[in-house]
Amino acid sequence: MDWDSYRGCWQNSIPGEDVEPEEGEESxxxxxxxxxxxxxxxxxxxxxxxxxxxxxVAGLPTNFVTEAETHVRSGELFGFPIDVRFTPVSYTFHYGDGESDTTSSPGSSWESLGQAQFTPTDTSHTYTDRGTYDARVDIAYTAEIDLGVGWFPIDGRLDIPGPTQQIRIFEAHTALVAHTCAELPSAPGC
Structure with missing residues (x-):
């Protein structure tokens, strides 16, 4: 990026005062x-x-989603007013069991996907054991700045770790029975 063509717009000066830098001196x-x-x-x-x-449920997919949008923060940098626009570009889901997955999607709910619960999605994870897991999502952002003359991209990205959320995984046991518990009190599950 050619910042030199924009630096003149942001020189420190007093309005009405036209001070030319001396030869060999940078403003x-x-x-x-x-x-x-x-x-x-x-x-x-x-x-x-x-x-x-x-x-x-252990052995069945748990679907993970996060909300992240492009957003603008305003403030000062090096004494100059600036707007910074952050755009999420990737999401790393840490599931708390040592597994993680990086995707370009923040995930979608089963309802918005038109899927039944406990079906696989691009951001779902299947736990093998019951327990409580500390899951989190880290978001990678690219940035652009506006100094009052338009948006300019900045090289690189920022990886922002998210807070943990406890996910409780249970075991489910099913059994097919021919009778109700009232009919056969010794049947499985009674």
């Missing part, structure tokens, strides 16, 4: 901006939700 301007300079603008953290209701 003060905006220093180079890196992706790490923009971390202080705090892009949104992703909150993970396991369907249904942060519960699951």
């Amino acid at each position: 003060p301007g905006l220093p180079p901006i890196t992706i790490t300079d923009l971390a202080s603008f705090s892009p949104a953290k992703g909150t993970i939700l396991g369907e249904p209701d942060n519960l699951g």
Whole structure:
């Protein structure tokens, strides 16, 4: 990016005062901006939700979704007003059992996909054992800045870890029976 063509717009000067820099002297301007300079603008953290209701069944898929959108933060950087636009580009789902998956999708609910509960999705995970797991989603953002003259991309990306969410996984046991418990009190499950 050619920042030099925009630096003149952001020189420190007093209105009405036309001060020319002396020969060989550079006028003060905006220093180079890196992706790490923009971390202080705090892009949104992703909150993970396991369907249904942060519960699951061992051996069946638990669906994970997060909400992340392009958003703008405003503030000052190096003494200049600036807007920073963060765009989510990837999501790393950490399931809490040592497994993780990186995807370009924040996930979708079973309802919005038109799927039945406990069916696989692009962001679902199947736990093998019952227990409580600390799951989270880390979101990678790209950034653009606006100094009042339009949006300019900044090289790199910011990886923002999300807070953990406890996911409780239960075991389910089923049995086929020929009689109700009232008819045969010694039947399985009675």
